[in-house]
Amino acid sequence: MNKASQGIPMGTAYAVWTGIGAAGTVIVGMIFFKEPTDFWRLFFIATLILSVAGLKFVAN
Template identity: 55%
Template sequence: MNWIILIVAGLFETGFAFCLGKMKEATGAEYCWWGTGFLLSLALSMTLLAKATQSLPIGTAYPVWTGIGAVGTVLAGILFLNEPATFPRIFFLLLLIGAIVGLKLVGEPH
């Protein structure tokens, strides 16, 4: 269950980074709405991360959380913010995904 909580926390990290990206181009009320989304996503992400680390090792949970956020943010940038999907970006994104999976596999003794 704590791995699911950690994954959701990572998705909220992607959410706050995406909101931050949208704030960059917004003004007025739209800026405030994206700012509110940023703060809510940040609070939920941190709260869920803290919950997940109650039973997962911090040395595994934190890098997995940041990795999910990084992968999600790159994908959101490509899909929604017109950022480039170049071969080197995709290659290193796949390496990062492999590292996240590897940390999950070696993170807990069986």
């Protein structure tokens, strides 16, 4: 995160960092711990990932 915050604003770096962690945790839970994978859960995970990517693209 330290390296990322040198190129983009700190708020954006933190949002990207936590978004990737949250999405990764949910995806690992669905794959390894057989948590439910219904439409809405996948929809909101995709929305989170797209929002994080959007923040990174508009940061500069």
